[in-house]
Amino acid sequence: MKCILMNKNTEVLTVEYDSTLHVFTKIIKIHNIDYAPYSLKKLFDNGHEDELKAALSHWFKGRGIPSFRDHLDLLLAHLGVRAPEDLLDKAFGLSLTDQYWLKPKNENIKYQDINFFEHDFSYAPFLEISLSNTPSIVNEVSLKTPNNTTDGKLKKAWVIEDNIRYLLKGGSLIDGLEPFQEVLASIVCRRLGINHVPYTIEIRDGKLLAKCPCFINSNTEFIPASQILEQEVKYSSIEDFNNYVKILTNHGITKAKEKVEAMFLVDFLLLNTDRHLGNFGIIRDVNSLKWLDVAPIFDTGSSYKITDLQEDTIIVSDEGRFFYEVLKFDDIIKLLPKLTKDDFEKLAGVVEEYRCLLEKYAPVVNSSERKIGLLCFLLERQINKLNEVNSNEE
Numbered sequence: 409m410k411c412i413l414m415n416k417n418t419e420v421l422t423v424e425y426d427s428t429l430h431v432f433t434k435i436i437k438i439h440n441i442d443y444a445p446y447s448l449k450k451l452f453d454n455g456h457e458d459e460l461k462a463a464l465s466h467w468f469k470g471r472g473i474p475s476f477r478d479h480l481d482l483l484l485a486h487l488g489v490r491a492p493e494d495l496l497d498k499a500f501g502l503s504l505t506d507q508y509w510l511k512p513k514n515e516n517i518k519y520q521d522i523n524f525f526e527h528d529f530s531y532a533p534f535l536e537i538s539l540s541n542t543p544s545i546v547n548e549v550s551l552k553t554p555n556n557t558t559d560g561k562l563k564k565a566w567v568i569e570d571n572i573r574y575l576l577k578g579g580s581l582i583d584g585l586e587p588f589q590e591v592l593a594s595i596v597c598r599r600l601g602i603n604h605v606p607y608t609i610e611i612r613d614g615k616l617l618a619k620c621p622c623f624i625n626s627n628t629e630f631i632p633a634s635q636i637l638e639q640e641v642k643y644s645s646i647e648d649f650n651n652y653v654k655i656l657t658n659h660g661i662t663k664a665k666e667k668v669e670a671m672f673l674v675d676f677l678l679l680n681t682d683r684h685l686g687n688f689g690i691i692r693d694v695n696s697l698k699w700l701d702v703a704p705i706f707d708t709g710s711s712y713k714i715t716d717l718q719e720d721t722i723i724v725s726d727e728g729r730f731f732y733e734v735l736k737f738d739d740i741i742k743l744l745p746k747l748t749k750d751d752f753e754k755l756a757g758v759v760e761e762y763r764c765l766l767e768k769y770a771p772v773v774n775s776s777e778r779k780i781g782l783l784c785f786l787l788e789r790q791i792n793k794l795n796e797v798n799s800n801e802e
């Protein structure tokens with residue numbers, strides 16, 4: 409079928425879309441490539457117009473629920489679809505992370521009539537299926553929802569409360585610690601004055617979830633770092649880091665270096681193993697295409713990843729991501745600026761705040777005093793390590 413790829417109200421491409429295979433078979437007309445997803449625009453600018461069609465299909469598929477989503481088979485069975493791709497076009501491909509959508513060519517549909525930032529959507533069935541321990545069978549599942557287009561491994565669901573869009577995220581199947589870690593990241597960022605997505609704990613059906621408001625609105629989009637660095641990866645931490653900062657700065661983002669460094673500093677404190685290039689990026693205005701700022705820090709849940717827990721020992725992953733390399737946290741920290749005395753003062757009492765959080769919900773997740781003590785020890789150890797780096801260099 410003939411469709412127009414739209415970015416909010418702007419026509420980007422007229423395309424032939426195969427609604428069975430969920431791929432694009434032809435690019436019929438380029439209207440306004442500047443408004444295309446950033447990676448496609450770059451491909452075009454670099455003279456690869458012939459690759460646009462394949463890249464568009466790849467990008468579109470990437471909007472869907474990934475094949476590695478926890479318990480994907482159960483979710484699909486409950487929704488009555490074969491594969492995540494079947495969900496992609498059920499609600500014009502709309503999402504709550506950007507403003508792209510597929511408009512059937514001959515239909516008079518307008519962004520303001522359909523977008524999920526301004527219009528309610530059905531979420532109860534999706535929430536039930538995704539985040540209940542024992543989901544009841546939902547007969548009529550509305551697929552007019554941005555829940556068709558969520559990324560990431562963890563089970564999640566967009567919901568609306570008091571007209572605010574919130575993302576609810578479950579914990580991993582292994583230790584379920586992620587919601588606590590998201591909140592810890594928020595605590596650390598709040599204290600250090602780092603722009604972040606504020607996560608809170610939500611208990612639903614006896615299950616512990618992380619909850620955060622949507623950081624995108626109907627005038628903005630999130631562009632992940634993976635798209636920004638596509639086609640220019642150097643596979644050298646420092647070179648990719650410098651290049652990323654340069655691109656952001658050239659697009660008018662102020663203090664880009666400091667902001668990216670602050671994110672890796674938070675990752676060091678939490679030993680976050682999952683800062684891949686889909687988990688950070690920038691926010692762009694979809695009307696003016698102006699790059700507004702780095703995205704607030706989100707998805708710091710994969711931290712204090714316990715590999716072994718004994719009576720009085722805890723072993724956690726000690727390697728993190730730094731652009732396209734996996735490095736020991738102790739080496740990553742050498743690449744970052746030192747914390748100031750003022751910063752350390754702002755962190756005073758953070759371990760106790762973390763302990764209170766863990767203790768408050770200990771009965772829900774059945775965690776022992778011993779485990780809580782060891783987790784707090786980890787945070788304290790990371791702060792001390794930062795302190796040591798400072799004193800060694802003085």
Ligand SMILES: Nc1ncnc2c1ncn2[C@@H]1O[C@H](COP(=O)(O)OP(=O)(O)O)[C@@H](O)[C@H]1O
Pocket residue numbers: 504505558559560561562563575577605620621622623624630686687706707709
């Ligand atoms: N608060 C938010 N507002 C808007 N988009 C979000 C928000 N949180 C996450 N996202 C988008 O959803 C994707 C998946 O969420 P994420 O927290 O990374 O889940 P996971 O832990 O499963 O990777 C992110 O990569 C980002 O594109």
Ligand SMILES: [Mg+2]
Pocket residue numbers: 560561686687707
């Ligand atoms: Mg993620």
